[in-house]
Amino acid sequence: MKLTRRLLLGAAAGGYLLSAGAAMAKTELTFWSWRQEDKAFYNEIIKKFQEKEPEISVKFETYAPENYQTILSTALAAGRGPDVIQVRAYGNLETIATPGYLLALDKQNVPELANFPEASLAAETLRSDGKVYAVPFAMQTQLVVYNKKIFKDNGLNPPKTWDELMSVAQALKAKNISPFANGTATAWQNETIVGGLLSSMLGKQFEEDIVSGKANFTDPRFVNALTKLKDVSQYFSPNFTGVDYPSSQQLFVAGRGAMFAGGSYEIANFKNQNPTLDLGVFSAPVLKAGDQALVATYYDGGYAVNAKSDKKDAALKFVRFLATPEYGTAFTNQLKNLSPIKGIKIEDPITQEVAKLAENSMSYLMLVRFRYQEPSGSVLLQSNVQKMLAGQQTPEQAAAEINKGIATYYKPFQK
Amino acid sequence: MPVSPKQARTWKHRSWVAFLIVPPVVFMTLFVVYPILSAFAYAFYEWRGLARGEFVGLANFRDVLFGPTMAPVVWNAFLHNVYALVALMIIQNGGGFFLAWLLYKEPFGFRFHRVAVFVPVVLSTIIVGFLWKLFLNPNFGLINQALYTVGLDSLAKPWLGDSSTALGALILANAWHFVGFPTLVYLAGMQRIPSEIIEAARLDGTTEWQLLKNVVWPLVAPSTTILFTLLFIGAFNWFEIPYVMAGLDGSPFGSTDVLGLVFYRTAFGNQSASIQNFGQGSALATLIFLFIVVFASMLTLWLRRREIQF
Numbered sequence: 001m002k003l004t005r006r007l008l009l010g011a012a013a014g015g016y017l018l019s020a021g022a023a024m025a026k027t028e029l030t031f032w033s034w035r036q037e038d039k040a041f042y043n044e045i046i047k048k049f050q051e052k053e054p055e056i057s058v059k060f061e062t063y064a065p066e067n068y069q070t071i072l073s074t075a076l077a078a079g080r081g082p083d084v085i086q087v088r089a090y091g092n093l094e095t096i097a098t099p100g101y102l103l104a105l106d107k108q109n110v111p112e113l114a115n116f117p118e119a120s121l122a123a124e125t126l127r128s129d130g131k132v133y134a135v136p137f138a139m140q141t142q143l144v145v146y147n148k149k150i151f152k153d154n155g156l157n158p159p160k161t162w163d164e165l166m167s168v169a170q171a172l173k174a175k176n177i178s179p180f181a182n183g184t185a186t187a188w189q190n191e192t193i194v195g196g197l198l199s200s201m202l203g204k205q206f207e208e209d210i211v212s213g214k215a216n217f218t219d220p221r222f223v224n225a226l227t228k229l230k231d232v233s234q235y236f237s238p239n240f241t242g243v244d245y246p247s248s249q250q251l252f253v254a255g256r257g258a259m260f261a262g263g264s265y266e267i268a269n270f271k272n273q274n275p276t277l278d279l280g281v282f283s284a285p286v287l288k289a290g291d292q293a294l295v296a297t298y299y300d301g302g303y304a305v306n307a308k309s310d311k312k313d314a315a316l317k318f319v320r321f322l323a324t325p326e327y328g329t330a331f332t333n334q335l336k337n338l339s340p341i342k343g344i345k346i347e348d349p350i351t352q353e354v355a356k357l358a359e360n361s362m363s364y365l366m367l368v369r370f371r372y373q374e375p376s377g378s379v380l381l382q383s384n385v386q387k388m389l390a391g392q393q394t395p396e397q398a399a400a401e402i403n404k405g406i407a408t409y410y411k412p413f414q415k
Numbered sequence: 416m417p418v419s420p421k422q423a424r425t426w427k428h429r430s431w432v433a434f435l436i437v438p439p440v441v442f443m444t445l446f447v448v449y450p451i452l453s454a455f456a457y458a459f460y461e462w463r464g465l466a467r468g469e470f471v472g473l474a475n476f477r478d479v480l481f482g483p484t485m486a487p488v489v490w491n492a493f494l495h496n497v498y499a500l501v502a503l504m505i506i507q508n509g510g511g512f513f514l515a516w517l518l519y520k521e522p523f524g525f526r527f528h529r530v531a532v533f534v535p536v537v538l539s540t541i542i543v544g545f546l547w548k549l550f551l552n553p554n555f556g557l558i559n560q561a562l563y564t565v566g567l568d569s570l571a572k573p574w575l576g577d578s579s580t581a582l583g584a585l586i587l588a589n590a591w592h593f594v595g596f597p598t599l600v601y602l603a604g605m606q607r608i609p610s611e612i613i614e615a616a617r618l619d620g621t622t623e624w625q626l627l628k629n630v631v632w633p634l635v636a637p638s639t640t641i642l643f644t645l646l647f648i649g650a651f652n653w654f655e656i657p658y659v660m661a662g663l664d665g666s667p668f669g670s671t672d673v674l675g676l677v678f679y680r681t682a683f684g685n686q687s688a689s690i691q692n693f694g695q696g697s698a699l700a701t702l703i704f705l706f707i708v709v710f711a712s713m714l715t716l717w718l719r720r721r722e723i724q725f
């Protein structure tokens with residue numbers, strides 16, 4: 001008797017819950033990311049989104065960055081995976097977009113794509129079909145970060161030309177300050193150093209010529225830039241070939257190095273570790289006064305929709321929200337990371353400076369153009385520059401090695 | 416059909432044995448045999464990310480061993496594994512043998528030293544790698560600072576950034592980490608030697624060196640067999656210390672690259688090469704596995720033959 005009553009009660013309660021659920025018709029989206037550190041930010045954004053779309057809830061889930069790609073592709077291959085996906089860009093995007101796991105985006109399903117610069121959409125485009133697969137979220141800039149206080153104390157101004165850079169470095173070294181905190185023991189640091197210091201000397205024309213196949217990496221512009229890099233490396237941190245990435249960051253944060261050639265993403269990190277640092281940024285120095293000063297830029301990744309999701313409409317609504325200037329402004333100001341969306345308002349002065357420098361930019365060449373096949377341009381550049389700076393090969397040899405590696409798959413170099 | 420008590424007993428016994436054997440066999444099949452076989456199968460396909468493409472036969476194996484892109488990297492890494500094997504054989508196992516002999520003679524404080532020698536083995540490799548990275552830091556690391564203090568400035572180096580010293584530094588860090596293991600195994604082997612044999616040798620007036628070479632060394636042969644075999648397997652699977660101390664790229668410029676790192680980069684990609692190639696990765700893993708199985712078996716058989724029964 002008791003049992004029957006309980007069953008009836010249970011059924012009634014269940015029925016009530018079901019009908020309540022039907023009345024609300026709540027759609028729950030899952031949203032995957034590798035940015036555990038931005039969880040609070042995303043949850044706040046989700047709340048703002050729900051003010052507009054109370055019918056849709058979003059669950060933000062993160063995985064460790066080093067395993068993210070593997071976990072994501074496994075889930076997608078099994079026909080599961082989240083509804084909204086934070087994806088990376090360029091070659092990394094292709095691994096996921098090529099098997100058809102992502103929904104193609106266009107100006108019909110995401111009209112907000114009109115708010116984005118072409119280069120940012122190109123980063124999320126599959127080369128084989130020319131379709132965009134994600135809404136870009138951040139632009140990164142390779143440049144030189146400098147310690148304003150050290151410069152001021154020594155009566156120095158941020159250099160515009162290469163000769164000025166050399167004399168600034170000379171002056172700092174004479175006062176026993178390491179001009180650059182950079183070290184080359186961590187392979188990928190060599191690529192960021194090239195992007196931060198050599199972009200202006202390489203120039204936009206060089207990039208165009210590489211893409212069209214008019215020039216290759218044995219080009220004098222590239223070899224000369226490497227020669228200059230070898231020259232300036234005498235001003236890197238002491239024993240720089242053995243200084244790894246964390247050590248070089250520490251040198252800069254501790255104020256023992258005056259400049260750091262690297263990514264704009266370093267700034268927030270430096271500030272977190274030492275809030276008293278007064279930082280400035282400048283573009284790669286030009287060879288001769290009057291040349292255009294450039295930084296190297298690339299896009300980090302984007303927000304994509306799972307093609308197999310059964311809640312595509314809700315997912316598209318959320319992704320469209322992530323493409324609004326309102327979102328871009330929050331992203332830029334809270335995460336101190338430059339959103340590519342046009343018309344955002346930047347509060348942070350140094351982010352403003354970065355955005356201003358980024359108006360004159362070339363691509364962060366190897367990542368943007370040559371990370372699609374093995375051996376990737378990045379790996380070649382990193383190891384050969386590392387070897388050159390260690391004094392084990394000449395700039396000519398480094399350039400030739402890089403060229404040889406890329407020529408194994410890049411048709412324009414095979415002539 | 417009536418069952419005799421004896422039959423019932425054997426039946427009970429058999430089901431008991433089956434009960435003990437079946438779960439581990441199922442477990443091993445599921446989590447060891449199956450992954451190995453599937454990796455072997457993966458190696459014969461082309462992969463687009465994690466989506467399996469066409470059957471390509473031995474193409475992945477050919478690319479790994481002879482392809483213009485992979486082969487130089489693989490052979491370079493293989494050579495480093497061989498260096499590591501030879502160097503660790505001498506430093507880690509040889510060092511372990513002499514440390515064991517010192518402990519065997521029970522010098523003052525031997526109980527403390529017996530524990531102290533083994534402590535690094537218990538530490539996590541991540542911690543050991545990180546610790547040695549700090550020791551080897553060119554500017555504030557213990558090793559260079561010590562050299563400056565005693566006036567040997569010319570010997571100070573950016574150890575991990577110099578292609579001529581980086582691999583050696585990793586090998587030494589590894590030897591420091593694991594030397595306690597061969598020490599303990601050899602010590603156990605030495606303690607198994609009947610004391611009358613050593614006493615008899617001493618009465619015959621052997622020198623310490625003769626005693627070690629002609630009596631102790633041959634009699635600890637079973638320990639040597641197991642240690643050499645394990646080191647062989649370890650040296651060709653070497654991953655943790657290079658990964659922690661030199662990074663996935665075998666920095667600087669491939670001078671610390673080993674097969675484990677090449678496998679990881681190939682199969683899972685790294686920050687600077689977005690490409691994941693499961694087929695080539697699986698082919699490389701299969702080749703490493705076969706190499707280790709074949710040569711470790713041969714090594715064991717060869718070492719077994721020199722063991723003496725006593």
